[in-house]
Amino acid sequence: MTVPITYEHIKTCKQTGARLGRVHTPHGTFETPMFMPVGTMATVKTMSPEDLKAMDAQIILSNTYHLWLRPGQDIVEEAGGLHTFMNWDKPILTDSGGFQVFSLSDLRKIEEEGVHFRNHLSGEKLFLSPEKAMQIQHSLGSDIMMAFDECPPYPADYSYMRQSVERTSRWAERCLTEHHQSGKSSIQGLFGIIQGGEYEELRKQSAKDLTSLDFPGYAVGGLSVGEPKDVMNRVLEFTTPLMPADKPRYLMGVGSPDSLIDGVIRGIDMFDCVLPTRIARNGTCMTSEGRLVVRNAKFARDFRPLDENCDCHVCRTYSRAYIRHLIKCEETFGFRLTTYHNLYFLLQLMKKVRQAIMEDRLQDFRDEFFESYGFNKE
Numbered sequence: 001m002t003v004p005i006t007y008e009h010i011k012t013c014k015q016t017g018a019r020l021g022r023v024h025t026p027h028g029t030f031e032t033p034m035f036m037p038v039g040t041m042a043t044v045k046t047m048s049p050e051d052l053k054a055m056d057a058q059i060i061l062s063n064t065y066h067l068w069l070r071p072g073q074d075i076v077e078e079a080g081g082l083h084t085f086m087n088w089d090k091p092i093l094t095d096s097g098g099f100q101v102f103s104l105s106d107l108r109k110i111e112e113e114g115v116h117f118r119n120h121l122s123g124e125k126l127f128l129s130p131e132k133a134m135q136i137q138h139s140l141g142s143d144i145m146m147a148f149d150e151c152p153p154y155p156a157d158y159s160y161m162r163q164s165v166e167r168t169s170r171w172a173e174r175c176l177t178e179h180h181q182s183g184k185s186s187i188q189g190l191f192g193i194i195q196g197g198e199y200e201e202l203r204k205q206s207a208k209d210l211t212s213l214d215f216p217g218y219a220v221g222g223l224s225v226g227e228p229k230d231v232m233n234r235v236l237e238f239t240t241p242l243m244p245a246d247k248p249r250y251l252m253g254v255g256s257p258d259s260l261i262d263g264v265i266r267g268i269d270m271f272d273c274v275l276p277t278r279i280a281r282n283g284t285c286m287t288s289e290g291r292l293v294v295r296n297a298k299f300a301r302d303f304r305p306l307d308e309n310c311d312c313h314v315c316r317t318y319s320r321a322y323i324r325h326l327i328k329c330e331e332t333f334g335f336r337l338t339t340y341h342n343l344y345f346l347l348q349l350m351k352k353v354r355q356a357i358m359e360d361r362l363q364d365f366r367d368e369f370f371e372s373y374g375f376n377k378e
């Protein structure tokens with residue numbers, strides 16, 4: 001049976017545990033470490049596929065729960081699948097909807113069979129199970145599907161977290177069974193998701209359960225849920241070594257520039273986060289000197305680019321004064337400019353990280369970047 005997702009390890013940085021690699025999928029190959037722009041409703045908000053290709057985005061994310069609600073996976077399937085529907089012919093990863101159910105719907109009831117909750121738009125009663133989450137992702141035709149998991153709130157007590165991990169492991173097995181029965185397992189890959197919160201014993205249990213099932217890749221879930229950064233780093237330090245070295249490791253929901261670099265150093269290959277696109281829409285930009293809130297009055301007559309060290313189209317063409325004006329007027333073009341720059345900034349950061357791994361100098365790169373961006377060095 002052909003395995004649709006394969007990981008090619010290129011090298012490990014001699015200064016850190018970071019790895020350089022490639023992931024091969026039915027819609028092409030992407031380099032790792034890699035940041036994946038989030039396109040929840042089958043669009044990376046305000047970006048066209050051409051914009052995304054211009055900034056060398058190599059894989060994007062979409063979402064089972066949201067596309068199930070609108071427009072419905074049947075319509076996407078009739079369109080020929082998500083790649084055709086949204087005109088994106090490179091790799092797509094879909095999140096399973098588990099996390100969205102736990103974060104969007106308050107009226108929910110978790111049972112062994114699945115989760116009962118209300119449609120966050122209409123209030124109608126809905127039910128999502130591991131099997132249903134797989135069926136939706138099969139209709140969407142994503143290259144990488146995610147198992148249906150429970151992402152518990154932070155903090156969660158040990159006994160609740162243990163029950164949750166054991167159920168998530170049983171759900172993972174049901175996802176794999178459904179996936180193999182679908183006849184799609186040669187053209188779509190399924191990643192398992194390790195949970196367990198900040199508890200080392202539960203992370204070990206979750207990793208053991210999931211790696212005993214044969215997934216082509218594994219994610220670390222349940223982080224970036226409000227825990228301090230040193231807690232995230234500690235959890236990664238004892239979790240990534242439990243994950244197969246010959247398969248991609250994906251840290252879900254991360255993140256900010258410092259968390260990306262610190263995640264790579266601890267062996268993570270793939271990241272996704274709504275941060276760059278979300279803060280762009282309220283006029284906050286990531287720059288090499290830290291965050292810049294371009295809507296701030298002090299930029300009214302500032303005709304420099306957002307970031308003088310950025311060579312993106314936006315920074316070569318438009319000024320802070322102009323972008324501030326557009327954002328203040330709620331002009332959509334303003335959101336396009338801040339979004340384009342923020343995504344370009346993170347994709348460029350990952351490109352520099354890959355280069356630093358190639359040159360065995362990622363720790364030095366981290367220190368230089370933290371200094372200029374304004375992060376306190378540990």
Ligand SMILES: CC(C)(C)OC(=O)NCc1c[nH]c2nc(N)[nH]c(=O)c12
Pocket residue numbers: 095096097098099100146147149150151193220221222223224225226252253254
């Ligand atoms: C609160 C934010 C979104 C920042 O982070 C998280 O919740 N982080 C965890 C997370 C993000 N996406 C996921 N998908 C799934 N299936 N499971 C998860 O645990 C997560």
Ligand SMILES: [Zn+2]
Pocket residue numbers: 306307310311312313314315341344
């Ligand atoms: Zn720029």
